[in-house]
Amino acid sequence: MTGHPTLLPSTARTTFRAWLGCSLLLWAARLPLAWAASRPLALVVGVGDGDDRLLFEPGALFLLEVLRLRVDLLARAIAPTLLLLIGSWVLLLAVTSSILAWLARIQGAPAPRLPSLRQRAQRVAVLAGGAGAATVALGAVTATLLGATATAVQDVTEPTRDVLLLGVLGASLLPFATLGALFDLARIHVLASGDDALGALRHAWATFTARLGRLVVARAAIAAASLAVVAGAGAFVATQPVTSPETGPLVVVVIVHRAAGLLLAALQVAWFVVLVRSARAPQA
Amino acid sequence: MLPRLRTRAVQTAPVMALVTAALAVGACLDATPGSSAASSPPAVAATPRADTTLRGPADAPRVASYRLTASLDAVEHRVTARGTIRWLNASRVPAEELYLHLYLNAFSSERTLFLRSPSYRSRSGATLRTPGGLTVQRLSSPSHGGVDLWEDAAPHSPGDPEDTTDIRVPLPAPVPPGETLELEVEFTAQLPSIVERTGFAGSFHMVGQWFPKLARREPDGRWAHFAFHPHAEFYADFGDYDVTLEVPAGFVVGATGQRIEQRVTGERRTERYRAEAVHDFAWAAWDGFEVEERTVGATKITLLAPPHTAPARAATWESLEHALPYLGALYGPYPHPTLTVVHPPSFAAGAGGMEYPTLITTGGSSRWPPLGVRLIEQVTVHELAHQWFQGMLASNEAASPFLDEGLTSYAEWRALRALFGAGSLIDLWGLQVSLEAAGRVAAVGHGQDEIIASPAHAFPSMRSLAAHVYSGTATALSTIAGVYGQARLDAALSDYATTHRFAHPVPDDLLASVARHVGPGAASALRGMLFERATVDYRVAELTSAPQGEDGGWRSRAVIARGGTLQLPVTVRLELIDGQRIDRRWSGVEPVFVVEQEHEAPLARVVVDPEQAVLWDRDLLNNSRSLERQSTLRSSERAWYWAELLLHLLGP
Numbered sequence: 053m054t055g056h057p058t059l060l061p062s063t064a065r066t067t068f069r070a071w072l073g074c075s076l077l078l079w080a081a082r083l084p085l086a087w088a089a090s091r092p093l094a095l096v097v098g099v100g101d102g103d104d105r106l107l108f109e110p111g112a113l114f115l116l117e118v119l120r121l122r123v124d125l126l127a128r129a130i131a132p133t134l135l136l137l138i139g140s141w142v143l144l145l146a147v148t149s150s151i152l153a154w155l156a157r158i159q160g161a162p163a164p165r166l167p168s169l170r171q172r173a174q175r176v177a178v179l180a181g182g183a184g185a186a187t188v189a190l191g192a193v194t195a196t197l198l199g200a201t202a203t204a205v206q207d208v209t210e211p212t213r214d215v216l217l218l219g220v221l222g223a224s225l226l227p228f229a230t231l232g233a234l235f236d237l238a239r240i241h242v243l244a245s246g247d248d249a250l251g252a253l254r255h256a257w258a259t260f261t262a263r264l265g266r267l268v269v270a271r272a273a274i275a276a277a278s279l280a281v282v283a284g285a286g287a288f289v290a291t292q293p294v295t296s297p298e299t300g301p302l303v304v305v306v307i308v309h310r311a312a313g314l315l316l317a318a319l320q321v322a323w324f325v326v327l328v329r330s331a332r333a334p335q336a
Numbered sequence: 337m338l339p340r341l342r343t344r345a346v347q348t349a350p351v352m353a354l355v356t357a358a359l360a361v362g363a364c365l366d367a368t369p370g371s372s373a374a375s376s377p378p379a380v381a382a383t384p385r386a387d388t389t390l391r392g393p394a395d396a397p398r399v400a401s402y403r404l405t406a407s408l409d410a411v412e413h414r415v416t417a418r419g420t421i422r423w424l425n426a427s428r429v430p431a432e433e434l435y436l437h438l439y440l441n442a443f444s445s446e447r448t449l450f451l452r453s454p455s456y457r458s459r460s461g462a463t464l465r466t467p468g469g470l471t472v473q474r475l476s477s478p479s480h481g482g483v484d485l486w487e488d489a490a491p492h493s494p495g496d497p498e499d500t501t502d503i504r505v506p507l508p509a510p511v512p513p514g515e516t517l518e519l520e521v522e523f524t525a526q527l528p529s530i531v532e533r534t535g536f537a538g539s540f541h542m543v544g545q546w547f548p549k550l551a552r553r554e555p556d557g558r559w560a561h562f563a564f565h566p567h568a569e570f571y572a573d574f575g576d577y578d579v580t581l582e583v584p585a586g587f588v589v590g591a592t593g594q595r596i597e598q599r600v601t602g603e604r605r606t607e608r609y610r611a612e613a614v615h616d617f618a619w620a621a622w623d624g625f626e627v628e629e630r631t632v633g634a635t636k637i638t639l640l641a642p643p644h645t646a647p648a649r650a651a652t653w654e655s656l657e658h659a660l661p662y663l664g665a666l667y668g669p670y671p672h673p674t675l676t677v678v679h680p681p682s683f684a685a686g687a688g689g690m691e692y693p694t695l696i697t698t699g700g701s702s703r704w705p706p707l708g709v710r711l712i713e714q715v716t717v718h719e720l721a722h723q724w725f726q727g728m729l730a731s732n733e734a735a736s737p738f739l740d741e742g743l744t745s746y747a748e749w750r751a752l753r754a755l756f757g758a759g760s761l762i763d764l765w766g767l768q769v770s771l772e773a774a775g776r777v778a779a780v781g782h783g784q785d786e787i788i789a790s791p792a793h794a795f796p797s798m799r800s801l802a803a804h805v806y807s808g809t810a811t812a813l814s815t816i817a818g819v820y821g822q823a824r825l826d827a828a829l830s831d832y833a834t835t836h837r838f839a840h841p842v843p844d845d846l847l848a849s850v851a852r853h854v855g856p857g858a859a860s861a862l863r864g865m866l867f868e869r870a871t872v873d874y875r876v877a878e879l880t881s882a883p884q885g886e887d888g889g890w891r892s893r894a895v896i897a898r899g900g901t902l903q904l905p906v907t908v909r910l911e912l913i914d915g916q917r918i919d920r921r922w923s924g925v926e927p928v929f930v931v932e933q934e935h936e937a938p939l940a941r942v943v944v945d946p947e948q949a950v951l952w953d954r955d956l957l958n959n960s961r962s963l964e965r966q967s968t969l970r971s972s973e974r975a976w977y978w979a980e981l982l983l984h985l986l987g988p
Contacts, residue, residue, distance in 0.1 A: 090975035097971040110758030111770035117956045145988040309977040316984045
C-alpha cells in the first residue's frame with residue numbers, strides 16, 4: 053500500500069485539536085495495557101487472606117512476610133508481567149508512530165510518494181531494535197562508569213563522592229535523552245518522508261544538531277512538568293485515607309491517578325509536536 | 337557493635353523495600369493521616385528504682401585500672417605508650433598467672449584467628465591492606481622485683497600458634513585474694529588499615545583495642561580469656577582509666593571519659609582523659625573533625641563529625657536527645673558526665689557502629705536521613721543502648737553475646753519506635769517499615785536454626801549470629817512484651833539493668849528478672865526461645881459458618897491449631913460482616929483450640945493474634961481465614977497506576 057499524505061492547514065486550532073485527540077488516544081491505549089501488565093502482580097497480592105492491608109499496613113509486617121514466604125509466587129508473577137510490558141511496548145510503538153505520522157501530516161510536512169505501510173513499519177521496527185540495543189549498551193556503560201567512579205573515589209569525603217556520583221549519573225542521562233530524541237525524529241522521517249532507516253537517522257541527526265537548543269529546552273520543560281504531575285498526584289493521594297473501608301477515597305484516588313495519566317500522555321504528545329516541528333524546520 | 341553485615345543489609349533495605357513495593361505495586365504514595373510515627377510516642381511504662389538506690393560509678397568495683405601515656409605518630413600510624421596497670425585479685429583463689437588480651441594482634445597477619453575466619457569478610461567487607469599489631473616491650477611488677485614478666489609470657493594464644501591475641505603470663509609468686517598487683521608496661525600499637533572497629537584511613541585514626549588488656553577473672557578463679565574471634569567482642573573488669581594522649585597539634589581528639597587537661601606545645605597537642613568505672617578505653621584522632629557539643633540532662637555530649645554532614649548530624653542529635661533520656665527512664669539513668677559520639681568519614685566507615693564506655697561511633701550515609709531511611713538513627717541508638725547493656729552491665733560478650741547485642745537491639749527497637757512509630761526503619765513516600773518487621777524476617781526466617789544463647793564463636797557465620805543474637809533476641813523479647821504486657825517486660829528489664837549495674841550479669845539473672853516481674857510462664861517461654869530453639873505457628877485449620885433456621889442467626893466454628901513447642905496465650909477474633917468483633921482468649925497450651933460461636937450477622941473472617949503480639953510466629957500468613965472474598969481493589973488500582981507510569985517512562 054502506498055499513500056500520499058494530505059497536506060492539512062497547520063493552524064493553532066488544528067494543532068490543539070490534534071494534540072488533544074492524540075493525548076486521548078495515547079492515554080486510552082496505555083490504560084488497558086497497564087491494567088493487563090499489572091494483573092499478575094495484583095493477583096499475587098490477592099492470594100491468601102492478606103487483602104489490602106498488605107500494602108497499606110504501617111510497619112509493613114505482612115508485606116515483609118509475603119516477601120519472605122511468597123517470594124516464589126512473586127517471582128512467577130514477574131515473568132508474565134515483563135512479557136506483558138514488552139508486548140505493551142510493541143503495541144505502544146504502533147500507537148505513537150501513528151500519532152507521529154498524523155502530527156506530521158497536519159504540520160504540513162513534505163509529502164513525497166511514501167513507501168508502503170508495511171515497509172515503513174519494518175523501518176520503524178529496525179529503528180526500534182537499534183534504539184533498544186543502543187539503550188542496553190548505554191546502560192552497561194553507565195553502570196560500569198558508576199561502579200568505576202564509586203571504586204575510584206573511596207578515599208574522598210562523602211559530599212565529594214556524592215557530587216561525583218550524581219555528576220556521572222546526571223551526565224549519563226544525556227545520552228539516553230539524545231538517543232530517545234534521535235529515535236523519535238528518525239521515526240518521523242521514516243513515517244512522513246519515506247526515508248529508509250539509515251537515511252532517517254542521518255536526517256534525525258541533522259535535525260537534532262540544528263535544533264538542539266529548542267529540543268533541550270522543550271525536553272527539560274516537559275520532563276519537569278511530568279515530574280510535577282507525578283509528585284502532585286502523589287502528594288494529593290497521600291492525604292486520602294486509603295485504609296478506610298469506604299469507597300469514596302478509593303474513587304478519588306482512581307480519578308486523580310487517571311487524570312495524572314492523561315496529563316502525562318498529553319505532555320508526551322506535546323513533545324511529539326515539538327519534534328515534528330523541528331523535523332520540518334531544517335528541511336523547509 | 338552493629339554488625340557490618342547488618343548495616344549493609346539495612347543499607348540495601350530501602351532499595352529492597354522500594355523494589356518490592358514496586359513489585360507489589362503499591363503503597364508507596366500512600367500514607368494514612370495520623371499514622372505517622374512520631375505523632376504519639378508511647379509513654380515509658382517502667383520506672384526504674386529511685387536514683388539514690390542505684391549503683392553508681394562510685395559503687396563499682398575497681399579491679400583493673402590503667403594509667404597510660406600514649407603518643408600518636410600520625411604518619412606511621414603508630415601509638416607508643418607506657419604506664420601502670422593496677423589489678424585487684426577479686427576472686428576467691430590466689431592468682432598464679434595473668435591473661436592479657438592483645439586484641440590488635442588480630443590484624444597482624446592473614447593467619448590470625450580473626451582474619452583467617454571466613455566470617456570476618458562477611459562482617460566488614462573490608463580487607464587488610466596494612467597490617468597492625470601490639471608489641472609489648474616490657475611488663476614488670478615492682479612487687480616481683482621488677483623483673484620483666486613478658487620474657488616468660490606464652491608466645492601465642494593457647495593452642496593456636498598463628499594467633500597472639502590471648503597471652504598467658506605466669507607470675508613469679510601468686511597474688512592472694514584481695515591483694516593488688518601493680519604492673520609497669522611499655523608497648524607499641526601499630527594501627528592497621530581499618531578492617532573492623534580500629535585502625536587508620538588517611539589521617540583518620542580510630543584507636544580501639546590498642547593496649548594490653550587484662551582478661552576478667554571470675555570469682556571462682558577462672559580467667560575468662562579467649563582468642564579474638566570475628567564473631568566475638570570483649571569482656572573485662574571495671575576500673576578507672578587515666579590516659580594522657582599526645583597527637584599532632586592540628587588533630588581533634590575524642591576519647592572515653594572526661595577531658596581534664598589539654599595543652600599545645602609546639603607541634604603537639606596533649607590531652608588527658610579520666611574515666612571512672614569503665615572497662616575499656618578508646619579514642620579517635622583526626623584533623624578533619626568538626627566538633628559540636630550539647631548537654632542532654634546531666635550529660636555533656638560531644639559529636640565529632642566530618643565537614644558537610646549536616647543531615648547526618650541532625651539525625652544523630654535527634655536520636656541522642658530522644659534516646660538518652662528515654663533509655664535512662666527505662667533502664668536507669670546514664671551515670672557518666674560525658675558521652676562522645678564519633679561519626680567517621682565515609683572512607684573510614686569500618687570504624688563506625690561500635691560501642692565503648694562513654695564513646696560510641698556511628699555510621700551511615702548522609703544521603704539517607706532526608707529521605708526517611710533511618711540508618712544513622714538506628715546505628716546511633718543501637719550504640720547508645722550499649723552504654724547500658726555493655727557499658728554498665730558488662731556481661732561476657734564472647735560467651736553470651738545475646739545479653740549484650742540482643743538486649744541492645746531490643747532497646748534500640750523500643751527507642752526508635754517511640755520516636756518514629758511504625759516507620760522506625762523506613763518512612764519513605766508513605767511506605768513505613770518498622771525495625772520489628774524487618775528484624776522479625778531475619779529472626780524467624782533464618783534465626784531458629786541455632787540456639788540464640790550460644791557463645792559467639794559457635795555460630796556458623798556472622799549472618800547467622802546477626803539473625804539469632806540481634807534480631808532473634810529482640811523478636812523474642814517483643815513477643816514476651818506483646819503477649820504478657822509491655823509494662824511488665826519493661827519492669828523486668830529495668831530490674832535486670834539496675835540490679836546488675838557494674839556487676840557482670842549472666843543469662844540466669846535475666847530470666848530471674850523476667851520470672852519476677854512478668855511471671856514464670858513468660859520466663860519459661862523466653863528460655864524456650866533463647867535456649868531451646870522453641871518455635872510456634874498458629875494456624876486457622878478449619879472455618880465453617882452457617883445460618884441457623886428461620887430466626888436469622890448464624891453459628892460458626894473455627895479450629896485453630898498450634899504448631900511448635902512454645903505455648904503462648906493468644907486472642908482469636910471472629911469478625912462479622914457488620915463490623916462486629918468477638919474475641920476469645922486461648923491459653924495456647926492445647927495443640928488445638930475450637931471456637932464455636934453463635935452470632936447474628938454472617939461471619940466474615942477469623943484471625944488468630946489480631947494484635948500481632950506473637951512476632952515469634954513462624955508464619956503470619958496462615959493466621960487468618962476469610963469466608964468472604966477479600967477486597968484487593970486498592971492494591972489493584974495502585975498496581976495499575978504504577979504500570980501506567982512505567983509505560984510512560986519506558987514506553988516508545
